[in-house]
Amino acid sequence: MEAFKKITGIVAPVDRVNVDTDAIIPKQFLKRIERTGFGQFLFYEWRFDEAGNDNPAFEMNKPRYQGASVLISRANFGCGSSREHAPWAIMDYGFKVVIAPSFADIFYNNCFKNGILPIKLSEEQVDDLFNRTAAQEGYELTVDLENNTLSDGNGLQIKFQLDEHRRQFLLLGLDDIGLTLQHDDEIAAYEERHAAKLFG
Secondary structure: OOOOOEEEEEEEEEOOOOOEHHHHOOHHHOOOOOOOOOHHHOOHHHHEOOOOOEOOOOHHHOHHHOOOOEEEEOOOEOEOOOOOHHHHHHHHHOOOEEEEOOEOHHHHHHHHHOOOEEEEOOHHHHHHHHHHHHHOOOOEEEEEOOOOEEEOOOOOEEEOOOOHHHHHHHHHOOOHHHHHHOOHHHHHHHHHHHHHHHHO
């Protein structure tokens, strides 16, 4: 997993509450066995019409949001099923940060396991970000995980809170397997001692 320290990226809005995992990645696209390739199906039923053409009414389809790496949305983002494909689709599309007032617990945990930084802000702070994004084409945020700050080029400075254990996971680019492999020498030594006891 890639280490996350600091990024600056275009912000894209999805101005909806209770965005569930079936909206993030519909169930018909869950047949792939790899973690990659899901980005093309992100928000599929909102992004495309019945003929498979871009839906011009959906915010993310506007040219000004192309190449965005920061997603902002409303309360209870990632609710519904526990499918890990949801953060896979978000990451594969190109988003590295998701900002919302609240997240469903399982989705929130899955983000950290897949290298995505989910940031919880107040409703008022999220409203402000939506307004700034709408007012300025190509609006960008700088997300600094080393200092737990969000900033833009117009004087915005927000300090966000994050569990230190999860923060270190992202800063070091570790998932659960990577964390375990940090103790590879100790595991190997234990296995040797265990084998010696069993087989003399």
